[in-house]
Amino acid sequence: EDQVTQSPEALRLQEGESSSLNCSYTVSGLRGLFWYRQDPGKGPEFLFTLYSAGEEKEKERLKATLTKKESFLHITAPKPEDSATYLCAVQGNNAGNMLTFGGGTRLMVKP
Amino acid sequence: EADIYQTPRYLVIGTGKKITLECSQTMGHDKMYWYQQDPGMELHLIHYSYGVNSTEKGDLSSESTVSRIRTEHFPLTLESARPSHTSQYLCASAQRGTDTQYFGPGTRLTVL
Numbered sequence A: 001e002d003q004v005t006q007s008p009e010a011l012r013l014q015e016g017e018s019s020s021l022n023c024s025y026t027v028s029g030l031r032g033l034f035w036y037r038q039d040p041g042k043g044p045e046f047l048f049t050l051y052s053a054g055e056e057k058e059k060e061r062l063k064a065t066l067t068k069k070e071s072f073l074h075i076t077a078p079k080p081e082d083s084a085t086y087l088c089a090v091q092g093n094n095a096g097n098m099l100t101f102g103g104g105t106r107l108m109v110k111p
Numbered sequence B: 001e002a003d004i005y006q007t008p009r010y011l012v013i014g015t016g017k018k019i020t021l022e023c024s025q026t027m028g029h030d031k032m033y034w035y036q037q038d039p040g041m042e043l044h045l046i047h048y049s050y051g052v053n054s055t056e057k058g059d060l061s062s063e064s065t066v067s068r069i070r071t072e073h074f075p076l077t078l079e080s081a082r083p084s085h086t087s088q089y090l091c092a093s094a095q096r097g098t099d100t101q102y103f104g105p106g107t108r109l110t111v112l
Helices: none
Strands: A003-007 A010-014 A019-026 A030-038 A045-050 A056-059 A062-066 A070-075 A084-092 A105-110 B004-007 B010-013 B019-025 B031-037 B043-051 B054-057 B076-078 B087-094 B107-111
Touching: A003 A084, A010 A019, A019 A030, A019 A084, A030 A070, A045 A056, A045 A062, A070 A084, B004 B087, B010 B019, B019 B031, B019 B087, B019 B107
Parallel strands: A010 A105, B010 B107
Antiparallel strands: A003 A019, A019 A070, A030 A045, A030 A084, A056 A062, A062 A070, A084 A105, B004 B019, B019 B076, B031 B043, B031 B087, B043 B054, B087 B107
């Protein structure tokens, strides 16, 4: 059974204070690891897909990295508008196209 | 990026009522999904479809049913709503040959 654990559950940062969110996973053959952003009361918004260890992707202040056991979402010089819940999901080889989601990290960036 | 719509956005109903949550997408995606998400909790897959006339149950047991008569439309029905059905319901779609799912805005259901 695929499993995803995200840490920390909540993170408070000052504006400009860089940090990283962790996503640890166990999966029967990784087909893809996905990062989403979710604002309160809304659906998740797609950010990145990573397919193999060593891969990195960037978008504005966000950078996602992947190893064989975990992924990090690095946030550089965050702004208050980066406040949201960040979700990680994995898709394994035996899961068809089904994703297994972690519980998310709730990020709060104060001005 | 997919254009995916859900209606209603919010619904408050009494116990025993029959309801249908609508989900439509305009990108021609073959694959569509329904997830349930309680506040602060993980998303759990309750139904999915790989195309017209194809529906499957997901990991989370649900008393809801779905249908896929048209590619763009994937409604979810609860025959008799109960307070335990109170949750947020999220619809998603993905293009054939890709794994990235795009989500709609969700329907927040409250059953009194």
